[in-house]
Amino acid sequence: MPGPIAPIPSPRTWASGPILAPSLRADVSDAVAFLTYRPLGIFANQSGTSFNNGADNSLSCPVEFYDNWNGHNGASPSQYFAQAPGWYLCKSIVPFVYSGATQFMFRAGFVGVTGGVNSGVIAGPLQENASTHFPAPVCCDLIEQTVTGPIGGTGDYIQPTAFNGTTASIALQNTTNTYPYFSVRWVALNTGTTGLPVPANPAWVSPPSFVTSAFLNANIRDTIRFLLYPPIAKAIYTPGSTTLPSSVFPAGTVINLTTVTVDNYGGITTGASGGYTAPVTGNYFVYGQFNLGANAAGGSYGAGLSVAGGTTMWGDVVAKSSDTAGCGVSVGRRLRLTAGQQVQLIGTQNTGAAIAYDGAAVGQTRLIAVWEGA
Amino acid sequence: MPVTEPPVPVFPAGYGPLPADMDTWVQSPFQFLTTKVMLRAELQAAQALTANTNTLAQFGGTAGDILEDPYSGWSTTATGSQPAWSWLCPQGCTGWYEFTMTAFTANPGSSTDAVQAIIYVDGTEYAVTSCIWGDNGHATGGCGAVTVPLIGGVDYVQGFIYSTIGVNTTATAGQYPTLEACWIST
Numbered sequence: 001m002p003g004p005i006a007p008i009p010s011p012r013t014w015a016s017g018p019i020l021a022p023s024l025r026a027d028v029s030d031a032v033a034f035l036t037y038r039p040l041g042i043f044a045n046q047s048g049t050s051f052n053n054g055a056d057n058s059l060s061c062p063v064e065f066y067d068n069w070n071g072h073n074g075a076s077p078s079q080y081f082a083q084a085p086g087w088y089l090c091k092s093i094v095p096f097v098y099s100g101a102t103q104f105m106f107r108a109g110f111v112g113v114t115g116g117v118n119s120g121v122i123a124g125p126l127q128e129n130a131s132t133h134f135p136a137p138v139c140c141d142l143i144e145q146t147v148t149g150p151i152g153g154t155g156d157y158i159q160p161t162a163f164n165g166t167t168a169s170i171a172l173q174n175t176t177n178t179y180p181y182f183s184v185r186w187v188a189l190n191t192g193t194t195g196l197p198v199p200a201n202p203a204w205v206s207p208p209s210f211v212t213s214a215f216l217n218a219n220i221r222d223t224i225r226f227l228l229y230p231p232i233a234k235a236i237y238t239p240g241s242t243t244l245p246s247s248v249f250p251a252g253t254v255i256n257l258t259t260v261t262v263d264n265y266g267g268i269t270t271g272a273s274g275g276y277t278a279p280v281t282g283n284y285f286v287y288g289q290f291n292l293g294a295n296a297a298g299g300s301y302g303a304g305l306s307v308a309g310g311t312t313m314w315g316d317v318v319a320k321s322s323d324t325a326g327c328g329v330s331v332g333r334r335l336r337l338t339a340g341q342q343v344q345l346i347g348t349q350n351t352g353a354a355i356a357y358d359g360a361a362v363g364q365t366r367l368i369a370v371w372e373g374a
Numbered sequence: 375m376p377v378t379e380p381p382v383p384v385f386p387a388g389y390g391p392l393p394a395d396m397d398t399w400v401q402s403p404f405q406f407l408t409t410k411v412m413l414r415a416e417l418q419a420a421q422a423l424t425a426n427t428n429t430l431a432q433f434g435g436t437a438g439d440i441l442e443d444p445y446s447g448w449s450t451t452a453t454g455s456q457p458a459w460s461w462l463c464p465q466g467c468t469g470w471y472e473f474t475m476t477a478f479t480a481n482p483g484s485s486t487d488a489v490q491a492i493i494y495v496d497g498t499e500y501a502v503t504s505c506i507w508g509d510n511g512h513a514t515g516g517c518g519a520v521t522v523p524l525i526g527g528v529d530y531v532q533g534f535i536y537s538t539i540g541v542n543t544t545a546t547a548g549q550y551p552t553l554e555a556c557w558i559s560t
Contacts, residue, residue, distance in 0.1 A: 021385040021388075024399070024400075025384075025385050028385070028399065028400055029382050029383050029384065029385065032380055032383060032404075032407070033382045035407050036380065036382070036407070036560040037559065038558075038559055040521075040558065040559045042470075042521050065523075066523070068559070091519055091521075093502075093504070093520075095502065095505065127506070127507075128507060129507050130485075130486065130507060131487060131506075131508065131538070132486045132538055133490070133505055133538060134505060135506075135507070136502060136504060136518070138503075138504060138518050138519075140519070177499050177500055177501050181520075185472075185558055198408065199408045201401050201404045201405045202401070203393065203401055204393040204396040204397055204401065206393045219401075219404075223404050223408070227404070227408065249513070250512075250513075250546075250548060250549065283442075285556070300509040300511065300512065300514070304548065311547045312548050314476075314548055314549055315515070315516070316506055317478075317509060317512075317514050317515050317549075318506045318508070318509060319485070319487075319507045319514070330517070331517055332518070332519055333474060333552065333554065334412070334414055334554035334556060336414065336441070350511075372410060372556050373408065373410035374409045
């Protein structure tokens with residue numbers, strides 16, 4: 001599939017006068033083309049090769065499942081170069097071949113360039129493993145790309161990483177449909193019009209009624225603007241003095257988010273009772289994670305989401321043993337939120353004492369919300 | 375109202391469109407892009423998981439399991455080529471879908487337990503979306519996501535749970551296995 005598919009729409013403001021076919025093509029046709037073929041890339045590593053330990057190393061993913069805007073550099077390290085500016089929802093999973101009785105840490109992540117500036121490691125939760133099965137750490141983040149350009153050039157890009165916390169190189173898993181892969185998909189422009197309602201998409205009027213410029217502005221211009229720049233948000237915990245207290249599952253504590261990265265519809269509240277309040281009704285993809293600092297106690301960690309103070313919907317609830325590098329968990333769900341409902345990231349750990357958040361890398365504790373549909 | 379995936383509309387010059395034409399060219403595409411194809415389901419009743427086996431999660435076995443399925447793709451019974459406990463990609467809605475899945479079990483009672491959430495497409499394992507070290511002491515689970523290409527009216531998706539321990543899924547609110555989907559691209 002060649003790309004780019006369509007220019008990024010910039011819908012006009014309609015005034016009284018004829019509705020010309022070229023105007024509709026430029027606005028409606030281009031918008032439908034862009035939004036149905038929005039940039040999406042899915043890549044994998046199916047080599048089962050050995051992966052070095054001790055650092056967040058670049059992960060090669062040369063196998064292309066899909067790349068509709070041709071942004072993938074299949075060389076090592078694999079990089080996805082933004083072909084359209086915007087916010088990209090990025091996800092990865094990196095299964096390692098390890099099933100020993102000694103617990104070790106594993107992590108998936110990303111690095112890249114945003115606005116021409118190198119990012120640090122965008123870390124997923126540190127997954128500890130001493131089960132009889134291979135670990136599969138995951139990562140998800142909302143990453144901004146502003147400088148577009150050809151693959152291999154100086155533009156912004158996103159690159160997967162992985163961390164093998166054992167004491168030696170171990171293999172990446174490559175068995176039937178279990179191997180490292182990552183996906184990047186465009187979800188919103190960098191800037192746009194906010195405060196718009198969810199498009200109503202009414203039927204066109206029939207005579208004797210007639211189409212007005214107000215109708216066109218509401219149902220073409222503003223519809224396109226909303227879909228290009230829907231509600232998105234991300235907040236992180238900037239390491240400070242906050243700790244996560246010990247509690248007995250399923251009791252938990254609201255994660256204290258302190259810093260807003262993006263929040264185009266003003267839904268985030270920071271602080272100890274903070275969260276994301278849906279600005280419009282709809283289905284949202286909501287993701288949260290936290291990483292706690294090194295802790296010698298055993299126990300369990302869990303991450304969940306609570307809507308309007310209701311029962312926490314848990315994602316990862318996992319075992320942890322003594323660790324020297326920290327440990328974390330994540331939760332990712334699709335939730336129907338009514339405008340005004342708040343979703344909060346909840347954490348639980350039962351080691352018996354409060355634990356400080358990991359501060360080794362920025363943004364390891366974060367909450368993301370993306371409006372996906374009405 | 376569910377609508378199918380839109381072609382890029384062509385507005386012919388020199389043609390006087392009727393309101394129905396404009397609905398086809400403007401309203402329907404934007405309806406699809408606004409509402410999107412969705413699925414949200416959870417498994418509320420406890421279901422037995424066999425140790426070291428991928429167990430088909432029977433979403434929909436309890437009233438209220440299917441939280442949202444506007445295209446009625448989920449079926450708890452075999453219908454034509456669609457097996458029971460599966461979601462059939464809606465006719466006319468071919469594309470890439472992102473599935474999120476949570477696998478949750480009751481207390482496995484083991485310190486070496488592992489739990490996986492697995493997506494099957496057309497009866498074949500497609501991807502493990504998460505694999506976690508299960509907690510020995512209370513309910514345990516893990517979640518993840520995968521992006522899947524599906525042909526409308528043809529491909530179906532199922533959620534499986536793997537546990538190294540024979541144990542039930544949980545019947546406690548907030549600790550249910552879940553399966554969710556959203557259309558993301560043509």
